[in-house]
Amino acid sequence: MTQRNAIFPANRHALYEAHGYSAAVRSGDLLFVSGQVGSRQDGSPEPDFALQVALAFQNLEAVLTAAGASFDDVIDVTTFHTDPDTQFGAIMPVKDKYFSAAPHPTWTAVGVNWLAGFDFEIKVIARLPEAA
Template sequence: MKMRDVISLGEEQVNYEAYGYSPAVRSGGFLFVSGQVGANGEGAAISDPVSQFRQAFANLGGVLEAAGCDFDDIVDITSFHVDMYTHFDVFAAVKQEIFPSRPFPNWTAIGVVNLADPDLLLEIKAIAKLP
């Protein structure tokens, strides 16, 4: 039996071949989702922070869906924030839209200097229990 089963979204195949980037990996009854950012379909960061944070969660949702999961299956999220204190309350409000009621997933928030694109403010990675 394979230790890892890669979840592919089709358009990510180029990144998989070039950089070894997997959007998510199934292993041991869990789904490990790589960091998702608030970029549009062309890969450009969305400038408005609220829209960028919502898009990051939408992109996370797309990976979850491709693996047969949804936000209710998430047990752990890690968020990486550029200029964390400037946008933290805005992020928390968007996160509350995604996880409106208890039980909330485990959450670790980390402040970082920058991300892959200088216009990105956030990256979210997650672990979900496979249904």
């Protein structure tokens, strides 16, 4: 059985501890990152949607960094949206900032009706660099 190697970013444990899950798990050269939301340090949702999306990407970046990876190492993205029709205008500029160069990772966007008080969530799978 492969041992789970949990990864946590510094100063981001409120939601992980409250709900009992890891920010990411390394398995071999793959990193499986839990869904990241636009939460503040205390775990509460950022009420402004554009800022919530920006925070979700910043929180994702913190997890990737803690694992020795970056957005360049991301190979698969899944995002969850409470109102995709109206939200993509705010999401795409943030997405383009972090995934600016081709080839882009695969991407699946899923419309949902509940995200525990949040309106956007992003989870990824990354291949870790050999040095990690």
